[in-house]
Amino acid sequence: MNRVPLEQKVLSENDRVAAELRARFREHGVLCLNLISSPGSGKTSLLECTLESLPRDRRVAVLTGDIQTDNDAARLKRFGFPVKQITTGGTCHLDARMVERHLADWSLANMDLLFIENVGNLVCPSSYDLGEAAKIVVLSVTEGEDKPLKYPSIFLKSELLVLNKIDLLPYVPFDMNAAVENARRVHPAMEILKVSCLTGKGLHEWLVWLEHRRRAIKPVETEAVT
Amino acid sequence: MHEMGIACEVLAAVRGEAKRHPGNTPRKVGLRIGELAAVDPEALRFCFEAITRDTDMESLELEIEICPFRFRCLSCGHEFVVQNYDSQCPQCADMKTECIGGQELDVAYLEVEDHEPSAAGAKSTQ
Ligand SMILES: Nc1nc2c(ncn2[C@@H]2O[C@H](COP(=O)(O)OP(=O)(O)OP(=O)(O)O)[C@@H](O)[C@H]2O)c(=O)[nH]1
Ligand SMILES: [Mg+2]
Ligand SMILES: [Zn+2]
Numbered sequence: 001m002n003r004v005p006l007e008q009k010v011l012s013e014n015d016r017v018a019a020e021l022r023a024r025f026r027e028h029g030v031l032c033l034n035l036i037s038s039p040g041s042g043k044t045s046l047l048e049c050t051l052e053s054l055p056r057d058r059r060v061a062v063l064t065g066d067i068q069t070d071n072d073a074a075r076l077k078r079f080g081f082p083v084k085q086i087t088t089g090g091t092c093h094l095d096a097r098m099v100e101r102h103l104a105d106w107s108l109a110n111m112d113l114l115f116i117e118n119v120g121n122l123v124c125p126s127s128y129d130l131g132e133a134a135k136i137v138v139l140s141v142t143e144g145e146d147k148p149l150k151y152p153s154i155f156l157k158s159e160l161l162v163l164n165k166i167d168l169l170p171y172v173p174f175d176m177n178a179a180v181e182n183a184r185r186v187h188p189a190m191e192i193l194k195v196s197c198l199t200g201k202g203l204h205e206w207l208v209w210l211e212h213r214r215r216a217i218k219p220v221e222t223e224a225v226t
Numbered sequence: 227m228h229e230m231g232i233a234c235e236v237l238a239a240v241r242g243e244a245k246r247h248p249g250n251t252p253r254k255v256g257l258r259i260g261e262l263a264a265v266d267p268e269a270l271r272f273c274f275e276a277i278t279r280d281t282d283m284e285s286l287e288l289e290i291e292i293c294p295f296r297f298r299c300l301s302c303g304h305e306f307v308v309q310n311y312d313s314q315c316p317q318c319a320d321m322k323t324e325c326i327g328g329q330e331l332d333v334a335y336l337e338v339e340d341h342e343p344s345a346a347g348a349k350s351t352q
Contacts, residue, residue: 001253002340006243006333010235010257092228124228126264127331149311152295153264156325185311188321 014128017096021103021131028108031217032116034130036154037138038147039120042164044072045197046138046206047115051079053207059110063102064117065094072117082106093124096131113214122147126154133217134159141165142172145179148186155186160193160209167196232265232331233273237283239333250338254287260330261295295328 009015025032035043047062054060058081064072065086073085084106086098099116116132118125126135137158139147142165148155155161161183169176176194183190193209195202236255244252259265267290278284295308299315300322306315313323 001337002247002250003335003337004243004247005335006239007335008239008333010232010239010331010333012239013235091231123264127228127232151264152311153262153329156262156329182311185313188313188323 011127011129014096017100018129018131021096021100022133024108025114025131025133026217028111029217030108030111030114031214032114032130032132033213034116034118034125034132034135035138036118036122036125036135036158037120037140038122038143041120041138041140041143042197043117043120043138044075046162046164046195047076047117048079049197049200049203050115050207050210051076051081053203054079054081056080059112060115061106061111061113062115062117063094063099065098065119067092067119088119092119092121093128094118094130095128099130113210122151122154126151126157134213136160136162138162138164139179141168141174141176141179145175145182148179148182152186155183155190158187158190160191162206163192163194164197166194166201167199229266229269230273230277232270233277236274236288236333237277240283240286240336243336244338247338249341251341252283252286252336253339254289254337256289256291256334256336258291258293258330258332258334260293260328262328263331265331267292291334293327293330296326297323298326299323 037043044064051060061082062076063084063086064076065088066072067088067090070085070087073083076083084102086094086102094116116130135158137154139161141163163179180192183192193202193205195206236257240252240255259267271288274288278286296305297308297313298305299318299320301320302315302318304315304317305326314321315323
């Protein structure tokens with residue numbers, strides 16, 4: 001018997017496409033963010049609030065993934081920004097190829113910010129790099145404060161945790177301190193924002209976070225040009 | 227839920243490598259899966275068996291090494307397995323630590339069996 005070392009990533013093909021996308025985003029100074037949560041935590045709602053508050057001349061685009069329907073794209077198109085639905089037809093996550101394909105007829109040169117709303121699923125999307133600058137995990141207060149410990153992979157890989165639906169805190173026995181502590185146990189450096197897409201509470205801090213993150217992207221581009 | 231896709235990628239990697247060893251049958255493929263890789267080893271085995279059944283890869287064995295969740299202390303350099311998500315350094319009690327293991331999803335190796343060149347020749351006479 002002869003043992004041949006392979007030492008390759010199982011998802012090396014996805015990683016290769018994702019690396020190409022990342023290089024293109026970087027070249028054009030596009031901040032790409034990958035939003036992940038279980039079904040119904042409020043990814044689309046957060047994007048609705050975000051698009052609603054952005055000036056119309058902002059160069060923002062959205063790709064939104066679902067197994068079926070283009071409901072989310074329809075909700076997001078109302079704000080006048082380019083939005084495209086990715087319907088996976090059964091696949092429980094987006095992969096880099098799907099993103100590449102759906103970006104094909106958009107010009108990255110005309111884009112500053114690209115949101116990708118992943119398929120509602122707290123497990124599988126964490127394995128697939130989409131070329132994003134950061135993953136953002138959304139968790140709503142009706143889901144329980146133990147989720148970071150039950151689904152550690154996505155919390156470990158996400159730069160930011162958005163705790164959504166805080167307007168419901170009076171009605172559910174959700175321990176906010178425990179949720180924050182659990183998230184930081186898995187990912188000590190994790191940034192955490194508490195918001196309500198219904199009342200708008202905390203959305204200002206989210207927009208500040210976005211702007212801060214977007215500015216951090218730009219110098220890379222000017223650096224590359226000079 | 228995505229173990230089927232993972233199994234297909236593993237099989238593709240095996241086939242790609244097997245092409246470089248003509249006449250040698252792949253016997254075993256070694257995977258490294260991190261505790262936090264969001265991949266269930268049993269589901270992966272099930273999918274792998276399903277896609278190799280009744281094919282030339284039917285007898286290919288899957289060996290899975292589970293890699294623990296590990297941190298390195300940024301102050302003293304100590305590396306440790308994380309128990310119960312406690313990221314504090316057990317050596318110097320510092321809280322500044324970084325993740326160095328537990329997210330692996332790698333094809334580590336392939337074992338191929340050498341065949342006697344005559345075996346293939348003998349078979350083709352019938
Ligand atoms: N009370 C309350 N409800 C919210 C909030 N944010 C979202 N919702 C509601 O939660 C439900 C699901 O929200 P979506 O934005 O569709 O969630 P999603 O994560 O995009 O769902 P999928 O794309 O299907 O995975 C909707 O009925 C929203 O109105 C919030 O802050 N407070
Ligand atoms: Mg949605
Ligand atoms: Zn230490």
